[in-house]
Amino acid sequence: DAGVTQSPTHLIKTRGQQVTLRCSPKSGHDTVSWYQQALGQGPQFIFQYYEEEERQRGNFPDRFSGHQFPNYSSELNVNALLLGDSALYLCASRRGFGAGELFFGEGSRLTVL
């Protein structure tokens, strides 16, 4: 049973570019959340998708957007990249929309130069 898988694992972009990160949830899970973890910090909630809709959003600008597909996989898009967007982006999934256990992927490490 595959867990949460994310791609790519590492990538380097320059300021102003756009990036798309991908996530496949754990089998049987239908809710996907995204978190940003800056170096030396705890993860911060970006947004959560359920039934292909953004259900909750953290304190992130509109440059951060996402999508959930019918197979429950998800994408995180970041436009007009800033140096401060350099971070580990974590995807997490759970079964149902609630406070159940979140399973995390290993993350996508984004470096913005």
Next chain:
Amino acid sequence: AQSVTQPDIHITVSEGASLELRCNYSYGATPYLFWYVQSPGQGLQLLLKYFSGDTLVQGIKGFEAEFKRSQSSFNLRKPSVHWSDAAEYFCAVVPGDSSYKLIFGSGTRLLVRP
């Protein structure tokens, strides 16, 4: 302001010694409480969680945590640390206000002396 505080940035213990990692939260209602562990190159793994009921919670890898409402704390403990426990530990809460996002503390890095 609502927050999760882990006051210790680094903790170093000797292998076989006991461990306690501190976590305090500031939310009006009793939140759902979690401890996660993150090893280098790996994602976050859930150690244990508290939703309600018995305030002493048992988790994986021999960890336990105690919820103390009067102190707004949820400290993580282990009676005997193994070298493989060296990692970053995060306390997290779901505020319990119908928001299901996890709010994380800034983490405590555990170093284990041989």
